[in-house]
Each structure stands twice: as C-alpha cells, then as structure tokens.
Amino acid sequence: MSLHIDKLVKHYQVHHKEAGLRGSLRSLFHRRYEMVKAVDGISFDIEQGEIVGFLGPNGAGKTTTLKCLSGLLYPTAGSATVLGFTPHKREKAYLKQFTLVMGQRNQLLWDLPAMETFLVNQAIYGVPERQFRETLDELVDLLDLKPLLTKQVRKLSLGERMKCELAASLLHRPKVLFLDEPTIGLDVTAQAAIREFILAYNQRYSATVLLTSHYMADVTALADRILVIERGRLMYDGNLQALVERTAPYKLLRLVLEQPVDETELKLFGDVESIDGLKVTLRVPRHGTKDAATRALARLPVADVTVEDPPVEEIIREVFRRGEAVEYA
Amino acid sequence: MRDLIRVYRALLRVGWELMLEYRAQALLWILSFVFPLVMMNVWLAVVDEAGPLAGWGRSDFIAYYVAAALFNYLTAAWVLWDWDEDIRTGSLSVKLLKPIDPFHYLLTNELGWKVFILVVMGPLVALAAWLSPEIDYPLTAESLLAVAASAVTGFALNLMMSTSFAMMSFWSTQTKNFYQLVFGLGQFLSGWIAPLALFPDTIRHVATLTPFRYTLSFPLEILMGRLSGSEIALGFAVTAIWLISFTIVYRVFWRLGVKRYEAVGA
Numbered sequence: 001m002s003l004h005i006d007k008l009v010k011h012y013q014v015h016h017k018e019a020g021l022r023g024s025l026r027s028l029f030h031r032r033y034e035m036v037k038a039v040d041g042i043s044f045d046i047e048q049g050e051i052v053g054f055l056g057p058n059g060a061g062k063t064t065t066l067k068c069l070s071g072l073l074y075p076t077a078g079s080a081t082v083l084g085f086t087p088h089k090r091e092k093a094y095l096k097q098f099t100l101v102m103g104q105r106n107q108l109l110w111d112l113p114a115m116e117t118f119l120v121n122q123a124i125y126g127v128p129e130r131q132f133r134e135t136l137d138e139l140v141d142l143l144d145l146k147p148l149l150t151k152q153v154r155k156l157s158l159g160e161r162m163k164c165e166l167a168a169s170l171l172h173r174p175k176v177l178f179l180d181e182p183t184i185g186l187d188v189t190a191q192a193a194i195r196e197f198i199l200a201y202n203q204r205y206s207a208t209v210l211l212t213s214h215y216m217a218d219v220t221a222l223a224d225r226i227l228v229i230e231r232g233r234l235m236y237d238g239n240l241q242a243l244v245e246r247t248a249p250y251k252l253l254r255l256v257l258e259q260p261v262d263e264t265e266l267k268l269f270g271d272v273e274s275i276d277g278l279k280v281t282l283r284v285p286r287h288g289t290k291d292a293a294t295r296a297l298a299r300l301p302v303a304d305v306t307v308e309d310p311p312v313e314e315i316i317r318e319v320f321r322r323g324e325a326v327e328y329a
Numbered sequence: 330m331r332d333l334i335r336v337y338r339a340l341l342r343v344g345w346e347l348m349l350e351y352r353a354q355a356l357l358w359i360l361s362f363v364f365p366l367v368m369m370n371v372w373l374a375v376v377d378e379a380g381p382l383a384g385w386g387r388s389d390f391i392a393y394y395v396a397a398a399l400f401n402y403l404t405a406a407w408v409l410w411d412w413d414e415d416i417r418t419g420s421l422s423v424k425l426l427k428p429i430d431p432f433h434y435l436l437t438n439e440l441g442w443k444v445f446i447l448v449v450m451g452p453l454v455a456l457a458a459w460l461s462p463e464i465d466y467p468l469t470a471e472s473l474l475a476v477a478a479s480a481v482t483g484f485a486l487n488l489m490m491s492t493s494f495a496m497m498s499f500w501s502t503q504t505k506n507f508y509q510l511v512f513g514l515g516q517f518l519s520g521w522i523a524p525l526a527l528f529p530d531t532i533r534h535v536a537t538l539t540p541f542r543y544t545l546s547f548p549l550e551i552l553m554g555r556l557s558g559s560e561i562a563l564g565f566a567v568t569a570i571w572l573i574s575f576t577i578v579y580r581v582f583w584r585l586g587v588k589r590y591e592a593v594g595a
Contacts, residue, residue, distance in 0.1 A: 012593055072422050074591040088591060095428040107423045109343060111350050116343055123339035124427050126332050 053223030159190030344441025499586030520546030
C-alpha cells in the first residue's frame with residue numbers, strides 16, 4: 001500500500017482582526033480566535049500506481065490534507081503513513097520519494113532559465129548524472145520543453161511555467177505525486193497537455209497520484225477513483241461512475257427536433273430539463289433510457305438523438321447539497 | 330559530505346549567474362563602497378581641524394577606513410531579509426520539502442557574493458595600500474592569517490546572529506524593524522561610526538564583550554597591528570562563545586518555529 005490515512009484531523013486557530021487601525025489596536029489586547037476544522041477525521045487508503053482525484057469546494061480541506069501528507073503540517077490527531085514513512089518527520093529518505101506540486105507556488109528560479117533549477121535539484125536530490133539525463137530527456141519529450149529550457153522563467157507563459165514546474169518536481173522520479181491544482185489558470189490546450197503528461201508519468205513509473213483540481217475535466221480524464229471532501233469530512237470515496245449512477249439515477253436524452261413539439265407532449269417521454277427552440281433535453285430514468293429513446297424516435301419528429309450522463313459538476317453539487325456522506329463504494 | 334559539496338557547487342553557480350543577471354544591482358552595491366570613505370572624510374576633517382584624536386592621525390584614519398570598506402562587505406550577512414520573507418510568505422514550504430536544510434540556500438547565497446567581493450575589491454584595496462604612502466599595514470605571515478581567520482569568524486558571527494534574530498519571524502511580523510534597531514546599536518559598537526579606540530574606556534570594554542566588535546573592528550585592529558598576541562587570542566575566544574551561543578539559539582528556535590509553522594498552516 002502506498003498511502004494509509006487513518007482518522008486524520010487538522011484543526012487550526014485563526015485569529016480575527018477587524019479592519020483598520022482601531023481593529024489593530026483592539027486585537028493587540030484582546031485577540032479573538034476561531035478554531036477551524038480544516039480536516040476533521042478522514043480515512044482512506046491508496047494503492048501504489050493509483051490515480052485518485054480529490055474534489056471539494058474551496059476551503060474543504062484538500063490542500064490541508066495534501067500538506068499533512070507532505071509533512072508540512074503536523075496533524076492534530078489521527079495518522080498518515082506514506083510509503084511506510086510518517087510524513088511530518090520529514091526524513092530525507094521520504095522527501096526524496098515524493099513531490100508536492102502547488103499550482104500557486106513556485107520553486108523555479110525566477111530570473112534564470114528553468115534548466116538551472118533542474119541542475120540544482122539534481123544536486124539536492126543526489127540524482128546520478130546518467131539517470132538525470134535520461135529522466136530529463138523523457139520529460140523534455142513528454143512535455144515538449146525543448147524551446148523553454150533556455151528561456152528565463154519569468155518570461156515563460158503560465159502554461160509553460162507549469163510544465164517546467166512539473167519537470168523540476170519529477171527529476172528525482174518520485175513514487176508519489178501530490179498535485180494541488182496543477183492546471184489552475186491554464187487554457188484548455190495547456191490543461192490537456194498537463195493531463196496527458198500526468199497519465200504518461202503514472203503509467204511509466206507506476207507512480208501514485210493524488211490530485212486536486214477545480215476543473216472537473218482533470219478529474220474525469222485522469223482518475224477512476226475520487227474522494228469528495230467537504231468541510232473537512234469525506235463525503236464519498238469510490239468509483240466516479242458509481243457516484244454518477246447513485247447520485248443521478250437519470251440520464252439526459254438530448255433531442256434535435258424537425259419541428260416544434262408541445263411541452264405537454266414531450267412530458268410523456270421524460271421530465272423536461274430544457275427547451276431551446278428545436279433542441280430539447282429530457283431527464284429519463286437511467287434504466288429506462290433505451291425504452292424512452294426508442295419511443296421518442298418512433299413518435300416524435302426527431303432529427304438527432306444523444307444520451308448522456310449529467311455533467312459531473314452537477315452531480316458533485318448534488319452531493320454537497322444533500323450534505324450527507326454517501327455510502328462508501 | 331560529498332553530496333553537500335555537490336549541492337554547494339550547484340547553488341554557488343546559480344548565485345553567480347544571478348549576480349551577472351543583476352549587473353546593475355551588483356554595481357550599485359559595489360558603489361556603496363564609498364560610504365566608509367565618507368565616514369573617513371568626516372574624521373579627516375576633524376583631525377585637520379583639531380589635531381590627532383587619541384593618538385589617531387590622518388594616515389591611521391585612512392588605513393582604517395579603506396580596510397573597513399572591504400571588511401564590511403566581507404563580514405556582512407543579509408540572510409535576515411531572506412529568512413523573514415520565506416517565513417512570512419510561506420515560501421519556506423518549498424524549501425522544507427527539499428532533502429537539505431534551508432540554511433544551506435541562504436549560506437550559499439551569501440558566499441556567492443563574498444567571492445565576488447574578494448575578487449573585485451580585494452585587489453583594489455591591496456593596490457591602494459601598496460600605492461598610497463599613507464596606508465601601511467604592518468603585516469606578518471601570522472597576522473595575515475589572523476586577519477583572514479577573523480574575517481571568516483566575523484562573517485560567521487554576523488550570519489548566525491542575523492539568523493537567530495530571523496527566527497522571530499515565526500512569531501512576529503516586525504523582525505526587520507527590530508533588527509534595524511539592534512543593527513544600529515551594532516554599527517556603533519562595531520567600529521563603523523568611529524574606531525573603537527576613540528571611545529572612552531568603559532564603552533571600549535563593553536564593546537569587547539559584545540558580538541559587534543568582532544564583526545568589523547576586530548579584523549581591522551589586527552590588520553593595523555594594534556593588538557597583542559594574547560588580545561587576539563582573547564578576541565577569538567569571545568567570538569567563539571558568541572558563535573556557539575547564536576548557533577544554539579538559532580537551532581532551538583528553528584525547531585520551535587518550524588513546529589509552530591507546521592501547526593498553524595505552512
């Protein structure tokens with residue numbers, strides 16, 4: 001097993017200060033603290049080589065969990081074991097085997113070409129020359145870094161910088177990757193490139209990947225298994241498809257009609273989700289999809305028909321709306 | 330150890346490349362060389378007016394401040410600003426995740442500049458001493474060795490002192506202001522504002538016990554042949570005590586600080 005997290009808890013005290021000088025003075029004598037339960041007793045295991053997506057709204061505890069697993073935060077209670085190590089001890093042997101990539105922080109030397117950071121990391125991680133060249137060649141190839149290596153980091157675009165950031169974080173061939181918003185702020189093409197790369201790295205080195213993202217597409221493209229977290233509690237742990245089926249026991253039947261049809265007539269085939277001119281979307285029970293589609297084709301002037309799962313965003317929102325932990329799959 | 334040497338080589342190379350990148354900044358920095366020379370001129374004006382002070386004439390002040398210009402650079406440490414920034418902004422997290430102690434980054438950064446200074450300014454000062462009839466350092470092989478050693482320990486002392494103060498940043502946002510205060514007092518007692526020889530005996534004796542004297546005045550006093558062998562030995566002993574004390578303070582508060590950092594949200 002790669003990761004074992006048992007009833008992990010991380011609470012912190014946050015000190016409140018009202019705006020302005022008056023608030024500053026008041027807080028000098030009377031500090032108001034609030035206990036924030038960033039992570040409130042979560043447990044899960046991850047096998048070596050798995051890619052797991054971590055989903056949840058801002059402030060749900062995703063980053064805090066990743067920081068606990070990286071050893072940057074000392075857990076309030078519970079325990080975490082990664083590759084047999086206790087993260088917060090930050091033993092060298094552990095630090096050399098994982099990486100934490102934070103989309104909003106950067107380790108690259110800002111005023112020098114990325115290659116310089118790579119060389120420094122080679123020395124810091126003690127990567128032998130041959131292995132370094134091999135890994136670098138692979139990363140250059142997979143991430144298309146060649147034209148970027150000699151440019152100053154500050155002159156790179158956000159997407160280019162993220163690619164270099166990833167490369168710098170992976171030169172020591174870590175077995176475990178914690179990726180916190182690795183695609184934040186990137187355009188669709190760059191997002192797709194990063195995604196493909198993560199998958200390729202995972203397959204080549206059978207590395208374990210735990211990633212958080214605001215972009216549902218990242219998660220659906222990479223992870224079969226997802227962890228849904230809200231207010232520090234684990235709401236769901238399991239297969240993405242299973243969550244979709246459980247939370248949304250319906251599919252979307254999208255029709256393009258040849259001529260307008262009255263809404264009352266459409267209701268005979270399913271719940272009307274939206275009507276936009278000739279484009280109609282109906283909700284039909286998951287198990288009755290085929291039947292509904294067949295009936296619609298036979299009795300309505302249909303030009304085109306597609307059947308889809310509802311968007312994952314909607315499903316996750318539904319999980320949060322219900323506010324109760326879904327049974328673990 | 331071999332690993333650490335490799336890390337130092339890599340980090341030093343980066344340091345120098347950055348220096349070449351910030352050419353203008355390096356140049357400006359070098360130009361601040363003139364500050365001690367301004368101090369020098371103030372004292373020369375006084376001497377011209379009032380005659381020698383405590384036995385110090387023109388050539389003494391010139392010899393003192395020309396050397397002070399070089400040694401001030403060699404022994405200075407600016408790590409406090411880097412530590413403070415790392416701790417307050419959370420950039421420390423990135424360094425904590427690396428399998429080397431963050432101290433090495435800051436030390437190599439300083440060392441890079443030192444080599445640069447030695448290469449650029451060392452020959453200049455040597456040339457000035459050789460050409461100018463007013464500057465005469467009574468050097469022997471032993472005293473030269475003592476000067477070099479005291480410059481190294483002077484730097485080490487500044488480094489550990491500012492690193493110790495920097496640990497405050499784990500608890501406070503006012504570290505820099507506080508250090509400026511200490512630093513101001515230090516400039517007085519280090520022989521920067523005026524050579525310690527000019528102070529009343531009481532202050533001179535107090536200065537002998539503070540760490541500040543050993544960050545600047547001590548190497549200069551040896552260089553100018555003002556100290557006996559036993560005074561030099563005593564100076565190194567006081568330096569060693571301060572150095573060990575600051576190192577202990579730094580390590581203890583570093584551990585506590587990191588613990589706090591881990592607790593409140595790195």
